[in-house]
Amino acid sequence: MSLPKFLTSKTFVIQLAIAFGIIIVMVFALMKFLSVKTHHGEEIKVPDLSKMQIKIADERIKELGLELILLDTVDFKKDLPPFSVVEQDPKAGNTVKSGRKIYVKVNAGEFMDVTLPVMKNKTYRQISANIKSLGLVEGTITYKPHIAKDIVIQVLQNGKKLDAGDKVKKNSKLDFILGDGKEMFSESSFDEEQNTNEVNENND
Incomplete structure (x- = not known):
């Protein structure tokens, strides 16, 4: 069969349709995989961790699919509980993707x-x-x-x-x-003052 006849044959058209179908399915599957992998469209509201004990804050963050990172311990503030969160980044109320790191600073356990x-x-x-x-x-x-x-x-x-x-x-x-x-x-007090x-x- 000559090439022009083959390109216009029913067999070629079917094979071409199958090839396009496979390509479409693969592209769709790839987009779905990337969407799941990057959590496309999924946003989590950052909770308020202020005054929360670091252990409790860590458990709360993990439940949301986030990660808690302790940056530093600040000088003890007597109006806040020991080892509680005093600063966080991102701030409470911000929306982030799953897996995002939440950085915190914690109150010291006592005065230095x-x-x-x-x-x-x-x-x-x-x-x-x-x-x-x-x-x-x-x-x-x-x-x-x-x-x-x-x-x-x-x-x-x-x-x-x-x-x-x-x-x-x-x-x-x-x-x-x-x-x-x-x-x-007196003489003694004069000596003391001099000293x-x-x-x-x-x-x-």
């Missing part, structure tokens, strides 16, 4: 330790800003006879004396005993 600097024999004005920068709280101030006014004689926490290098929890309240500047001047001034000059 702070190392006390040298405060004794410095004026209260000198240490006040330092106390706040360390996240500590100024408590009760009492005065004791001393030649130098507002000089730090002692630092206490709940009645316990503290020294430079001691560790306390951030947000701890510190009490101070300061000099009242009313002690009578105090030398300490302050060295520390500055």
Whole structure:
């Protein structure tokens, strides 16, 4: 059979139709596979994880077909539960595809330790800003006879004396005993004042 006759024959037309049918089926199957693989059109609303314990948040996210990633632990916030979610990305209410990673930051379990600097024999004005920068709280101030006014004689926490290098929890309240500047001047007090001034000059 010649080529022109074969191309116009019934057999060729049938084979061509079968070939087109196979191609159409394969294209449809491929599109269906890609749709399932990429979760085409499937969107999940991100839940609000704030104040949720990290373990519970992880279980909740997995139930939705998402993945929880812990980015960091932030300084302890006393108004939030320990080890609870304080930040999340994407934010609650956003829609994402299945398998998307949800990044979170978690509240620490407690306040971190702070190392006390040298405060004794410095004026209260000198240490006040330092106390706040360390996240500590100024408590009760009492005065004791001393030649130098507002000089730090002692630092206490709940009645316990503290020294430079001691560790306390951030947000701890510190009490101070300061000099009242009313002690009578004497040779011994002159020597004490001189020593105090030398300490302050060295520390500055």
